[in-house]
Amino acid sequence: MSVQASVSGSAAEGGDTKERLLAAAERLFAELGFEGASLRAITQAAGTSVSAANYHFGSKEALLRATLRRRVEPVNRLRLERLDALEVAAAGAPLPLETLLDAFLRPAFEVRAAQHEGAAYYRQIAARLYSDPPELVSDLKRELFRPLFERFFAALQRALPDHSSQAIGLAFQFMVGTLIYVMSGHLEGALGVGDGDARPSDEEVLARMVAYAAAGLRGVCAA
Amino acid sequence: MSVQASVSGSAAEGGDTKERLLAAAERLFAELGFEGASLRAITQAAGTSVSAANYHFGSKEALLRATLRRRVEPVNRLRLERLDALEVAAAGAPLPLETLLDAFLRPAFEVRAAQHEGAAYYRQIAARLYSDPPELVSDLKRELFRPLFERFFAALQRALPDHSSQAIGLAFQFMVGTLIYVMSGHLEGALGVGDGDARPSDEEVLARMVAYAAAGLRGVCAA
DNA sequence: GTCTATATGTTGATAGAC
């Protein structure tokens, strides 16, 4: 009965169509951009049809938003879980700056490393949020990042009580810019980073980023 | 003779076709991305035809590279001029870190501010270099940035003699990520930056960036 | 140098069978 139904048809090949579409869309959007990746190429890579994609997502734009949300949400959830845990443990005391920055930065590296096949494409997803047509993603950006930003901003203000909120806000954005750049894979092939000898590991890059951002945040007021 | 020739034909409307094409392409590539901006839309905005664009640039891809080169080259020229002048004045002594960073960062702001109508679109040009299909721009990136990078990297090593070259290389890339983010206009509309009260001026942002990057570079070794 | 006209392919979305 239901066994026969699940075996018949094209759903039998393992993995449901919706998930295959998300995976293919992620890869092709990352490689070719929103306009460059045609719905036909995506659905062909997913082993399905254009109309199946429109059935599941309604439009190409909605498919883009679904791919972005799928990757960003777990990172931000992890960030907030870490921050919650740290604040509970600190029992009201301000968190050390390095600890706070690590809670914000590390999840991006962890989730990227945890993607099996998506790892190679994950790198460009964050960048797309900042280069694809704003009308497609600005609402999504607000939805995904506003609650996160407010929590970390408040924690930074407690960690740096002598800083103006403008200085903290700017420095926080500076750090976000660095993170997007690194997550987009621009360190690979960057001139002068690990030239000749060893390319730095994720762990090295993260440690340097925390040190750089912490020093930068502390020093940003010496303007 | 030549006067008549210059008056007749469609070149008389002021501003030559090539320049109008570059201006229109810049705007539409910035707004819609490489694939999103059609050659038809660009040539129509420039008041000319598709075949004129292909005559002047050969292909849509070459037109993209020309728009990028047109904006990036003056910035890098200015950077190198400043660095040359500073090193001559220092007569062999290492340059102060803040001075060096200012020479790298300020030209980006200056050139952006100097564009009359291009200013609104300039912001996304740098970002496009880092999100458009790599095969279209990676050679161009190397051509435009390698000589620049080598000069500034050497100057940074002299300014920070106790830092490893890996630490300097990474921190330099961190700063580049911040600059691209800021030049891409993501500060505008960023949550928590100048919310309510005054939005920071270019001069304020630049001063904060120099202070942030200088402190970050000095502190990046405390990993 | 610039145009009109056109060749040739692709796009996103939908209608309707199953």
Add this chain to the structure above:
DNA sequence: GTCTATCAACATATAGAC
């Protein structure tokens, strides 16, 4: 849910007149 077939619109590039 997924398919095939089809639509109107649009793409890039070129040919050839002027």
